[in-house]
Amino acid sequence: MRADSGGTRKPRCFVSRIFRCRAAWSWRLACPSGMVLTRLTAAPERRLARRVCGVVLDHFDAQYSSELGDAWAAVRDILTSPCCWQYAVLLNRFNYPFNLEEALRLRGYRTVFQGSLPHCPKSMKCYLSATAGRMPSERHQVGNLKKYYLLNAASLLPVLALELRDGEKVLDLCAAPGGKSIALLQCADPGYLHCNEYDHLRLKWLMQTLESFIPQPLVNGIKVSQSDGRDVGDAQPETFDKVLVDAPCSNDRSWLFSPDAQKAACRISQRRSLPVLQRGLLRSAIKALRPGGLLVYSTCTLSRAENQDVINDVLNTHSNLIPVDITEMARTCSQDFSFAPTGQECGLLVIPDKGRAWGPMYVAKLKKSWTA
Numbered sequence: 001m002r003a004d005s006g007g008t009r010k011p012r013c014f015v016s017r018i019f020r021c022r023a024a025w026s027w028r029l030a031c032p033s034g035m036v037l038t039r040l041t042a043a044p045e046r047r048l049a050r051r052v053c054g055v056v057l058d059h060f061d062a063q064y065s066s067e068l069g070d071a072w073a074a075v076r077d078i079l080t081s082p083c084c085w086q087y088a089v090l091l092n093r094f095n096y097p098f099n100l101e102e103a104l105r106l107r108g109y110r111t112v113f114q115g116s117l118p119h120c121p122k123s124m125k126c127y128l129s130a131t132a133g134r135m136p137s138e139r140h141q142v143g144n145l146k147k148y149y150l151l152n153a154a155s156l157l158p159v160l161a162l163e164l165r166d167g168e169k170v171l172d173l174c175a176a177p178g179g180k181s182i183a184l185l186q187c188a189d190p191g192y193l194h195c196n197e198y199d200h201l202r203l204k205w206l207m208q209t210l211e212s213f214i215p216q217p218l219v220n221g222i223k224v225s226q227s228d229g230r231d232v233g234d235a236q237p238e239t240f241d242k243v244l245v246d247a248p249c250s251n252d253r254s255w256l257f258s259p260d261a262q263k264a265a266c267r268i269s270q271r272r273s274l275p276v277l278q279r280g281l282l283r284s285a286i287k288a289l290r291p292g293g294l295l296v297y298s299t300c301t302l303s304r305a306e307n308q309d310v311i312n313d314v315l316n317t318h319s320n321l322i323p324v325d326i327t328e329m330a331r332t333c334s335q336d337f338s339f340a341p342t343g344q345e346c347g348l349l350v351i352p353d354k355g356r357a358w359g360p361m362y363v364a365k366l367k368k369s370w371t372a
Helices: 054-067 071-079 098-106 153-161 179-187 200-213 229-235 261-269 271-288 308-317 327-332
Strands: 027-030 036-039 088-091 126-128 148-151 169-172 192-196 222-225 240-246 289-299 321-323 347-350 361-368
Touching: 054 071, 054 261, 088 098, 088 153, 088 179, 098 126, 126 153, 148 153, 148 179, 153 179, 153 240, 153 289, 153 327, 153 347, 153 361, 169 179, 179 192, 179 200, 179 240, 200 222, 229 271, 240 271, 261 271, 271 289, 271 308, 308 321, 308 361, 327 347
Parallel strands: 169 192, 169 240, 192 222, 240 289
Antiparallel strands: 027 036, 088 126, 088 148, 289 361, 321 361, 347 361
């Protein structure tokens, strides 16, 4: 099967399926529309019944204890304990929830990135809490824009690394479910945004996400395509100022809770083919990028083979690519995120840690030179 997922689809981590803590808190917020958001005092036991898949955990233990060393023990504790996971709240500038913003502050939430990163626009506001738990997600309602998007705060790092400016042409090559496209539009007003997703079901999810957060006039100006991501570069050579490749990967959080051990074992055996797909997507992105443009590659896995090795291979085989140093981003964000060494100035790896349960998230930044 040919797809931007190369037959291996990006794991589907629907917000509605994310685990809730056993010690859930109550919260009622009056929104401008009069809507009241309620957090149940106790999560149903059936939501807590999913267990860590031993086959996947054994595989991760063998790989990551070698790749991360002593840091793996702490990362392992977080990844296997959903009640420790944290969720950030990205506010929607197209339906700004002023009352909610004030309520978040009263509950001890604070903005992340604002004032710390020079290329973080004031229009993008994301709130996070130091404690575990999450707000309830909003339901999709035709004609009504959602006020906020729940996400792993580390997933904003690739978006910010892209340094989007008004009027630029942008390609989100593997766009579903749409969270990073939404975040990009919180940062600036691109002259042209192309969101691509090959898988039919995920494409519908992407379109619903865009309709839930973006005013219809702007949605109409966004091109959504269902193409093999590896073909987009040939179809639109040197078209885009910025390209984001949020590549299909072995999503560590999702894989750890695979309900079928047999399927999990099959998935692990197919894991070695993912870097081939990822390199193919990057080659396509490089073709689609104009000279002087920026490319950001990201995954939500700790795997060195899908992260550093992919980027090193692409740099070794493309003389027109220049690695962009983003170590300053790690230093600036060290208060909120924990990072593992990558051996690359152009690559960062966010690892989950106690009190900072963000990631995994790998981010690499490249620039296309004007000469081959």
